[in-house]
Amino acid sequence: MDPEEICSELDRVRADFRDLVDTATIAELRQPSDGTKWTNEQLLFHMLFGYLxxxxxxxxxxxxxxxxxxxxxxxxxxxxxxxxxxxxxxxLGSLGGARVLGYSGMERLMDSVITGLQKSLRRQSPASLDQGMHFPLGWDPYFKEVMTLRDVYHYPTQHYDHHRRQLTLASTRRD
Known part of the structure; x- marks a missing residue:
């Protein structure tokens, strides 16, 4: 993916995250997610954590x-x-993250982190985006044995989209 495609993905996630948090009821946010031990609000924080x-x-x-x-x-x-x-x-880190930050705090942090990642990504040269290192494969299914900087900028959106499918919010059931 080129940097502008990754930036577009980040814009999509920013809008989607805000929409998910803004349209969910408190009761929905505190319901269990599908396939995890987290509630929807805890999973949303975990999705934000991928960007952090x-x-x-x-x-x-x-x-x-x-x-x-x-x-x-x-x-x-x-x-x-x-x-x-x-x-x-x-x-454990995701258990209390949403409660500590609050929903508007999570939205502000997601906005800030995505803006920072986009600025950083746009400053990278093509050569730096192709530099890489080995990653711990046991930590995440989207980690590859060797990941380039380009892969790392793309990773949190893969992680986000994976977990988005596990949310049990009314808005995710109509997507």
């Missing part, structure tokens, strides 16, 4: 791209060894 994660992942890719390939391979191996604790922290 990318702010840091992109910096890791740029740093490891300057090192020998073996460095990121060893780092990914180390992270894979911590897959179980990562999943526990990932799960």
């Amino acid at each position: 994660l990318v702010r840091n992942l992109r910096l890791l890719v740029l740093a490891f791209a300057r090192l020998p390939d073996g460095a990121s391979r060893r780092f990914a191996t180390l992270l894979n060894a911590g897959t179980r604790p990562f999943h526990v922290v990932n799960y």
Whole structure:
């Protein structure tokens, strides 16, 4: 994908996230999602968290791209060894995120993070977008063994779309 296609995806997600939060009732947001242990509001926070994660992942890719390939391979191996604790922290972190931020806070944070990612993406050269590093495959089904910076910018939208299908909000049933 080229940077403008990724930016368009990000615009779509920004509008969709706002629509999901704005049109859902409190009762719907507190209902269980489909296929996860989270409620809809907890899953929405988890979907936002994917974008927050990318702010840091992109910096890791740029740093490891300057090192020998073996460095990121060893780092990914180390992270894979911590897959179980990562999943526990990932799960627990989403339990209270929506309650701490509030729904309008989640919308503002999603807007801010997406705006920042778009600005950062547009500043990248084609060469930097093609730099990559090894990733821990056990952490997420959308992680690939080697991901480029371009892949990392695209990743949270894949993650978002996957989890969006698990929401049980009335608005998602008519899509």
